[in-house]
Amino acid sequence: MSSNRQDAWSQDEDVLLAEVVLRHIREGGTQLQAFDEVGKKLSRTSAACGFRWNSFVRKQYKSGIELAKKQRKHSKKHSALSKTLEGKPETPKAVSTEDAPEAFSMGSMIQYLQKAEEAVRNEERVRNENSQLTEQISQLQDKLQGAEEELREYEEKYTLLEEDHKSLLAIFEKARKMALLQGNEDKVKFQMDKNGNLQRLNK
Template identity: 50%
Template sequence: MTTTRQDAWTHDEDLLLAEVVLRHIREGATQLAAFEEVGRKLSRTAAACGFRWNSHVRKQYKTGIEVAKKQRKELRTLPQQKEEPVEKPINKEDSNVPTGQSKNAIKELISFLQQYEEAPSVQEIQQENQQLKGKISELEEKVATLQQEKETLTNSLTVIEEDYHALIEIMDRARKMVILQEDERNRKVKFQMDKNGNLERVEK
C-alpha cells in the first residue's frame, strides 16, 4: 500500500501536472482523469492534484489552456474516416469516466469540493482587508502624533541647551569679575615697617 504524500510541491511536479492536464484538454478528456493520472505518478490524491492546479498552476498556463482548447476543437472538426460505417463500441479506457476507481474518484472529488467550501469567502477576505486598513490608519495617526511630540521635545531641548550655554557664560563672567576685584584689592594693600622693625599692612 503506497503512502499518500502531503509534502510541498516542487517545480518539476508542477510541470508534470500542467503537461498532463493540457494533454487531457487537447484529447477531450476530463481534468479529473488528469488529476488521477498525476496522483498515481506522484503518490498524491486526485483531490490534492486538483487543488494544486486550480489554486496555483492554472494561472501560469492560461495561454497553454487556450491553445489546447483550440487544438481540441480542430481535432473534432476533422472529417470522419469512411472505413467506420458502424459505430465502435465504447472503450472503457477511452471513456472520460474513470474505471475501477470510480468510487475513490467520487470520494476524492467530494474532498476536493469540501476544501473549496472551507476556503475563506470573498466577503470574509474583504472584511479582513477593511479591518487591516483600519489598523493601518490608526498606526499612521499614532506615527504622526509621535512625530509631532518628537518635534516639540526637540525644540524644547534646543531652548534648554541655549539657556544652559547662556547661564554658563554668565557664571564665567561673574567668576572673572570676582577674580579681577580680588586682584584690584590686593594691589591696594601696602606693607611698611613700624618703629619696632615689624611689617604692618597699610591700605592705599
C-alpha cells in the first residue's frame, strides 16, 4: 500500500488515532511517536496523522486527554515510590479507594456520562430548533405565494380601471368637440350607441 494516502478519514481510523495518542500520553511518550505509529498502521504520513489529530480528533477527546495526563502523573508518583522502597521489606497494607487508578474513579465516570448526556440534549435541542425554523420557512413561503397571487389580481383590476378611465376621457373629449361644432344651435342632444360612441340627435 502507498505510504502517503490522501483519502478521507474513516471513523475507525479516528478511533485508532485517539487510542494510540492517549496511550502514549498515559505512558509518558510524545505525540510525534504516536503519529509515527498510527501512520505506519494506516499507511499515512506522520504529518497527516498530526494534522487530523489537531484539527478534528483532539476536540472529541478533551476529557480523555485530561484523564490520560492524570494517569501519567499517578504512574510517575507510583514509580518514584517504588524506587524509594526498593530493598525494604514490603509491609502489607489495607487497600483503599485512594490507591485505585484514576481510570477507575467513579467520579471521572460520572463526569464523563454527564458530559455525554449534555451533548445528547444539546443535539436534540438543535434538531428541534431546526425543525421549527423549517416549519416557519414553509409557512412564510405559503404566505408569500398568496401575497403574490393577490398582487397579480390587483394589477389586473388596475389595468382594467385604467383602460376604462382612458375610454371615458376619450368620450368626454369627443363630446366637447361636437359641442363646439354645434355652438350656433340652441340645443344639442347626444346619445351613446352600443359601442360607446356619442352621436348627435337631429332635432
